[in-house]
Amino acid sequence: MTIPLKLQRLEARVSAEQKDVIARAAAASGLSITDFVVQSAYQAAMDSLARQRQWELSEQDARVFVDTLMNPPSPNAALRAAAKRSKERLGA
Template sequence: MASKSRSGRLELRVAPDEKEVIDRAAALSGSNTTDFVRSTMLAASREAIRAHEVIELTTEGSRIFVEALMDPSEPNENLRDLARGFGEIPAP
């Protein structure tokens, strides 16, 4: 498997005790500190992105959402006014 070209660079300053923890975790996982930090940061970054892009609903929340899609209520006047402000619906 070909390795990816790595031209981006990150620098990070940590306290000596934090570095010891990171180095130990890297050693325990069988990788060097750079690879450990890279993979851990990527995993945490992907999870942070997923947490902001995905909405997870409870069973009850899912039921309410589906009911709203299947039987939408008519918008009230306040909602119509708001939509007109965004140019979504024409004035009566």
């Protein structure tokens, strides 16, 4: 049995020019104004949240990067082996 979705209402006041531009863009996309506005707003919201998450991760990554530069770990076996291969290839 499928449970019907309870749709929420969202209202906005726009100028005549804004409504005209939105209506033309919706028509060009083959969508109703409502569908165009909902899809556009939803995509903008998702993009905004993604940018926020990237910013948070970037700050965290920057801290890890600086901490690693200031307190570098000791080379492990894999790093020593990679350095040896590099020296052999470059002849240094």
